[in-house]
Amino acid sequence: MKIYLDCMPCFLRQALEAARISMSDEKMQKRILIEATKIISNVDQFDSSPEVGRELYHLVKKHTGIDDPYREIKKNHIESAQRIYPDMKYFLFKQKDRLEASLKIAAVGNVIDAAVNGNVDVKRNIIEEFDKEFKINDIERFKKDISTAKTLLIIGDNAGETVFDKILVEELLFLDITYAVRSEPIINDATLQEGLESGLNYGTHLISSGCSAPGTILEACSREFLDVYEAADIIISKGQGNYETLSDENRGIFFLLKAKCPVIAKDLGVSINDYVFVCK
């Protein structure tokens, strides 16, 4: 997906958020923001928003010396998700179409950050989300594809969401599954550490994509990842950052996400907050 003009103010907002999470020194936060404007002014040098995101988070890291400012937040999200894991399983137990329900659960996992940060009843709010329909739903194509498939690659997104993805993994254990995470801490995205904490090493080959951006920039990925990517019979890409970096690949990737920002919603032709399971 190209970088829309609306992304430019949002880059600055994200840089401010990351700076504030990393430290409380307002002078340093301002310095980071001023340098961030220089990165944003070079917008034409980037192919996708996660590429800009990578630069901005490197900038924050450089100034703060903190490698993983979201570490506690990620741990907290994983723990919150694990507390409602039994509820997810019970929800699934009551469904006629378990596969579709497990895809929905994995999509809803994408909002664990908002649910936890919203300081509301996480469990009740999450369970309510499970009943929402996919606005675009390529489940029939997915069912057809998995009937002959042997290998599946899931490209993960946030920490915490990883626990929801385990529910999906457990419905697809007849496939040889690889689950890929980011190579380095970036925002609240899952790395190997959070993949392990979520138990994704059971049932999947848990690997790093080799990419440190909050998305999957193929040119930056490791050979190990690219071998799996090229050979996989089916790919499920989770979340917005992976969509932004892979949506133009035309390789038949299943994108599973909630449209959390107006720009991505518009690109997908849906409304903000809609869930989609779309093959592109």
Place this chain on the structure above:
Amino acid sequence: MKIYLDCMPCFLRQALEAARISMSDEKMQKRILIEATKIISNVDQFDSSPEVGRELYHLVKKHTGIDDPYREIKKNHIESAQRIYPDMKYFLFKQKDRLEASLKIAAVGNVIDAAVNGNVDVKRNIIEEFDKEFKINDIERFKKDISTAKTLLIIGDNAGETVFDKILVEELLFLDITYAVRSEPIINDATLQEGLESGLNYGTHLISSGCSAPGTILEACSREFLDVYEAADIIISKGQGNYETLSDENRGIFFLLKAKCPVIAKDLGVSINDYVFVCK
């Protein structure tokens, strides 16, 4: 009011909005945004957000050649306000404290842009707003002050809101009133043209402040305005932009506004969407 870090992403958002209202060429819009990042990176050279706003709108004007991109919008807002003028008068007729009600009406006028753009029932939504209480209400001080005052300066804000201000003016005709507007078109702020279209030349001395920013930067104001500003027994400052530029003057100005952005709400110690009538 100082420039908060949260204002920096918002500057870029406002530049994009102004660029889009001025023309549809996306390449030019991007060029404007890139140049806007350079202005924003010099944030330390500005004392208040409206100073940055002025630079950004000059940038948009320079690239588009359009002097008053909001002209049609301003006309539309004035017409919308004039259509509900009789309803405002009828609302006022029913109130025990006409003075406080007319101040509330003038404060609500500040949301005419949102009400019109929201594509909803403007009249119903506006009338409902009249019943909301001021979160900070210095009406008693105001009543005491006007009991001995002879001159009043009202510093206007948006076009459309000007029609609501007429209601307030008509309750204060025992005072010698000056109504000041911006010297040049800037966003949807009122200039002399919109002041005249709103009928503010009847009952007030309608003047330009001499300042072309979306606020009142005293160093940029005309001698004519400063003479009135310095001599006025009472000053009412309308809206956020005037608050941002005058809140540190400590001259005993009555600020009448709706806190439409989280930063200004925080600075005032109120919640977003609260109405305030505060003397500082």
